[in-house]
Amino acid sequence: MTSKRIFVTGASGCIGHYVVEALIQETNHELYLLLRNPEKLKVDYRARPGITVLQADLREIERFSSLLKTMDGAVLIATAWGGPQEVYDINVVKMLQLMNLLDPEKCEQVIYFSTASILDRQNQLLQEAGEIGTDYIRSKYLCYQQLSKLAIAPRITTLFPTLLLGGDANKPYSHISSGIPQVEEWLWLLRFLQTDASFHFIHGKDIAQIVRHLIDHPPAENEPHQLVLGNQMVTVNQAIEESCAYLNKRIYFRIPLTPKLANLIIRLFRIRMAAWDRFSMNYRHFTHQRVVSPEDFGLPTYCATFTDVLKISGVGRRRKRRR
DSSP, X not given: OOOOEEEEEOTTSHHHHHHHHHHHHHOOOEEEEEESXXXXXXXXXXXXXXXXXXXXXXXXXXXXXXXXXXXXXXXXOOOXXXXXXXXXXXXXXXXXXXXXXXXXTTOOEEEEEOOGGGBXXXXXXXXXXXXXXXXXXXXXXXXXXXXXXXXXXXXXXXXXXXXXXXXXXXXXXXXXXXXXXXXXXXXXXXXXXEOOOEEOEEEXXXXXHHHHHHXXXXXXXXXXXXXXXOOSOEEXXXXXXXXXXXXXOOOOOOEEOXXXXXXXXXXXTTOOOOHHHHHHXXXXXXXXXXXXXXXXXXXXXXXXXXXXXXXXHTTTHHHHHHO
16 A cells, blocks of 8 residues: 555544554554644554654644645544633634645545534434534534535545543543443442433544545545444443343343433432533434444454443453452
8 A cells, every 4th residue: 555644633642542553553654643742642653664743732733834735644633622712723723724734636535533422313413512512512513514615625534433432551541431440330220220312332443443444545426424433323221231241230120210200310419410411311312324333344343342342441350350
């Protein structure tokens, strides 16, 4: 495969670590990694030649105007989560500016990371995400709305990850993965509850394989350029049942956790909920019409089932060690 010049942002995050590791170890592409703090990158970027670290903030992207004109591709993972102004400046203004600095005649593909939270079940924009979403979600909503206006728009492939899993001793954990071990602590209670809700998930390692494939095989004009990344739908009840089977815990009965009961609990315990949290509780089924995983590209999937999630996350290891 011909070597390409690829500009990467967000390499020090959870997804970024998996993507950069795959690109370093499995390709010969020339990589340019924009990093605010290179010390946060635990991947050995000195493992082979052709890796350049550019220490700068995304707010300074104009410093690399000339370099960006020479890129064959870009993988844009960087995102801000903090205060509303920082989130808007980085996730919208600077992200769009970066894409405008790429040469549509030279750059074969831009792989831009959004979030499945801005899409409804038919993979269309979810109005509530733009109105009452968190600062992060609203910024992704606004940026996506602007993509079609860019000169490089035909070259953009937008990825919408569902619930993100990932992290290990050398990679930062995603928010979801950092909470998975608590399943073991609360399963004594969760196994007696039943609720009507469902979701998709995907592991960072699987995302990296999809990105690596897309870099070498950009979608044709008649192929989808908006991909929701995830495994097949899992219901919350199914996740609880698989957790109980994995940890050898019996389910004797189940109490339906209806929206009315949930709202009663919220009132009784005076739980404060933002507008987006309340919407999510009522929306419940964060599922999508079509999701893609490595299997759709003829690649093996590292984490395909919820039982895989439990194994990878180390659930049950402490109990097994005590035995």
